[in-house]
Amino acid sequence: MSSGATLSDAQLRDEYNPFLSMAKGFDQAADILGLDEGLREVLRQPERELKVAMPILMDDGTVKVFTGYRVQHNFLRGPCKGGIRFSPDVNLDEVRALSAWMTWKCSVVNLPFGGAKGGVICDPRELSQGELERLTRRYTVAIMDILGPDRDVPAPDMNTGEQTMAWIMDTYSMHVRRTTTAIVTGKPLALGGSRGRREATGRGVMIAANKALQLTGDRPEDTRVIVQGAGNVGGVAALLMHREGYKVTSISDMYGAIHNETGLDMPAVMAWMRDHGRLTGFPDAAEVSHSDQLELDCDLLIPAATENQITSLNADRIKAKLIVEGANGPTTAIASSMLHDRGVVIVPDILANAGGVTVSYFEWVQDRMGYFWTEEIVNSRLEQIMIDAFNEVVKTAEEHKVSLRTAAYILSIDRVASVYRLRGIFA
Numbered sequence: 157m158s159s160g161a162t163l164s165d166a167q168l169r170d171e172y173n174p175f176l177s178m179a180k181g182f183d184q185a186a187d188i189l190g191l192d193e194g195l196r197e198v199l200r201q202p203e204r205e206l207k208v209a210m211p212i213l214m215d216d217g218t219v220k221v222f223t224g225y226r227v228q229h230n231f232l233r234g235p236c237k238g239g240i241r242f243s244p245d246v247n248l249d250e251v252r253a254l255s256a257w258m259t260w261k262c263s264v265v266n267l268p269f270g271g272a273k274g275g276v277i278c279d280p281r282e283l284s285q286g287e288l289e290r291l292t293r294r295y296t297v298a299i300m301d302i303l304g305p306d307r308d309v310p311a312p313d314m315n316t317g318e319q320t321m322a323w324i325m326d327t328y329s330m331h332v333r334r335t336t337t338a339i340v341t342g343k344p345l346a347l348g349g350s351r352g353r354r355e356a357t358g359r360g361v362m363i364a365a366n367k368a369l370q371l372t373g374d375r376p377e378d379t380r381v382i383v384q385g386a387g388n389v390g391g392v393a394a395l396l397m398h399r400e401g402y403k404v405t406s407i408s409d410m411y412g413a414i415h416n417e418t419g420l421d422m423p424a425v426m427a428w429m430r431d432h433g434r435l436t437g438f439p440d441a442a443e444v445s446h447s448d449q450l451e452l453d454c455d456l457l458i459p460a461a462t463e464n465q466i467t468s469l470n471a472d473r474i475k476a477k478l479i480v481e482g483a484n485g486p487t488t489a490i491a492s493s494m495l496h497d498r499g500v501v502i503v504p505d506i507l508a509n510a511g512g513v514t515v516s517y518f519e520w521v522q523d524r525m526g527y528f529w530t531e532e533i534v535n536s537r538l539e540q541i542m543i544d545a546f547n548e549v550v551k552t553a554e555e556h557k558v559s560l561r562t563a564a565y566i567l568s569i570d571r572v573a574s575v576y577r578l579r580g581i582f583a
């Protein structure tokens with residue numbers, strides 16, 4: 157496989173386009189499945205894309221227009237499901253890719269959902285709480301014609317959280333004139349949220365890591381872990397894995413990374429971050445740059461920040477033998493093949509970070525039943541689903557002699573395709 161040094165600017169641009177990355181993974185699996193051309197066409201592209209312009213009254217009295225998207229990739233297996241992100245980097249190709257990954261993710265863990273994703277181009281750090289609330293409510297109204305507990309159910313993603321979901325739930329409910337808790341997941345507990353939802357993605361990442369170690373016969377105590385990202389995915393995974401006995405040697409946030417080869421005291425690190433708003437400055441660790449962090453010596457790397465972190469430009473220097481993808485699309489398609497060729501095992505995003513949407517599914521079920529489960533029940537059902545999905549992906553990989561990523565795509569595309577064949581084309 158060619159290395160980054162030999163790629164032209166145009167090739168690098170393509171490598172960094174998440175939709176093309178997704179399409180590459182999809183095509184590989186579709187080839188192996190022998191999927192016919194028509195079905196490929198149907199499943200590769202999103203069913204619906206909505207772009208909205210939202211005028212917002214800013215605190216200083218001016219009006220600013222923000223752009224938002226909601227892309228519904230596929231609703232063959234059930235209502236669309238997927239998060240909403242607020243970020244200056246949001247663009248249509250990214251939202252498209254993320255919506256498709258949600259379809260495949262829900263299918264890998266066999267949830268009765270299709271996939272969607274939303275995004276608003278904004279820098280939440282530059283917005284006041286009032287401006288954020290007005291933007292969230294306006295966005296909800298702008299896309300609510302295509303939302304609904306049986307149509308499309310949003311959730312948190314990058315820079316959105318329980319408060320955002322509470323505003324969406326309230327805005328939607330006020331418009332339909334009844335409290336509709338099942339319209340979003342990842343809500344506060346008091347508004348119909350689920351126990352265990354906040355930790356679910358990080359917990360799922362840990363379960364995936366535990367399963368991956370079983371394949372190699374390694375023990376958590378002997379496993380040095382680098383975590384990129386200290387938010388709802390990376391921070392939670394690092395804490396839970398520290399508790400499980402893993403040696404977390406490095407973790408990063410948006411400001412930088414910290415490193416201690418003998419293992420970080422994760423509860424102390426997270427307490428430091430809570431108090432200081434950043435990881436750097438933590439007394440018991442050295443500071444390293446974002447790019448150096450990924451190349452540190454370690455056994456397990458958990459990219460849990462954003463897309464395109466492991467690329468043709470740094471894949472050769474990654475030392476981890478195992479990568480568990482907490483973020484969506486952190487490894488480009490080219491880097492993925494480079495690492496696979498070197499024998500590095502990658503537990504792909506659509507499997508590794510599926511814990512979040514799995515507990516979102518539990519939340520939606522609980523809201524519709526009006527009956528709420530204990531945290532023990534949520535966690536044990538989550539564990540069972542993750543373990544079953546992991547085993548199925550490994551079995552598929554062995555059957556077809558492919559990477560876990562290609563196997564996850566094969567499994568999930570096959571499930572969606574068979575539903576499509578059963579339902580037939582409506583005309």
Ligand code: GLU
Binds near residue numbers: 237309341484512513
């Ligand atoms: N945003 C999360 C993801 O990428 C969760 C989606 C959901 O719970 O619907 O999987």
